[in-house]
Amino acid sequence: MGTFFLICAAIGGTILVLQLGLTLLGLGGDLAGADAVDLPDLPDGDGGDGAVGHEGAGFSDLARKLTFQAVVSFLAFFGIGGLSARGSDWSPGLSLATATAVGLAATALLGYAFGGLRKLQGSGSLRLSNAVGEVGRVYLRVPGGEGGVGKVIVTVQGRSEELRAVTPGPELRAGEAVVVTRVVDDRTLEVVDQAAHVAKSASLAD
Structure with missing residues (x-):
């Protein structure tokens, strides 16, 4: 299982570093958007119809925002978390659970970070x-x-x-x-x- 975690960390980490570099150069939007996964609408908890300007954080909005960036972030930190757990001689089951938790947490944090970078790039004189x-x-x-x-x-x-x-x-x-x-x-x-x-x-x- 250690080899599996290593492969995940290597592949995800390499692509993530590349994407971060492109984002800092103002090109990250293309990479992130090119592989967006378009999922069908799922009903929101409030039964809203998704009118223009609605900012509800329904489950359908979250589901449709599954992107290449999120998958890569999860893969990289899933591998890193798993390697750390295995290095501490944790059981395979506990290592897998730890890797999953680390991957999900890191994906959320990096999502906010990349979003902040894009907003910073788009601020100022944009018309x-x-x-x-x-x-x-x-x-x-x-x-x-x-x-x-x-x-x-x-x-x-x-x-x-x-x-x-x-x-x-x-x-x-x-x-x-x-x-x-x-x-x-x-x-x-x-x-x-x-x-x-x-x-x-x-x-x-x-």
Whole structure:
């Protein structure tokens, strides 16, 4: 089992260090968002409908935020915690439990740390109006008909930014290309499917 923990720590640690370096260079959003896992909606405890601007921390929001970054963070510290436990001659079962607890705790802390770095990079002179017309990519699924809020990654003023997004059109899945059509508020953009936007623009031109 020690070898298993070592492999987890080596793989997760290497990727995590690489991601941290990219984040500090302002490129981390692309890596984190490229592999976001888009899970189906699960009912919130309050039965809310996910209206625009709703900040409820329902289970569905947490589930849909499972990202490549979280998986890598867990893998790295799961391995480190397991190696430490085995080094103390703990039993395999206790070592596994310890590794899991360390991995989960470290994942939560690193999530806050990476989020803080992105907010710091995005603060200051960022103007969302400069994002209008830009092409981005869906990070977290955007419900159709402005039925909820998702997230997109868009380049604004030369920086890759992770921003809230709504769409008046059909649902947008993770990884789909979108075009920013307007600014909803100081944290939210309205986006539409890029292919549909191009087709509509072409028909209007004709």
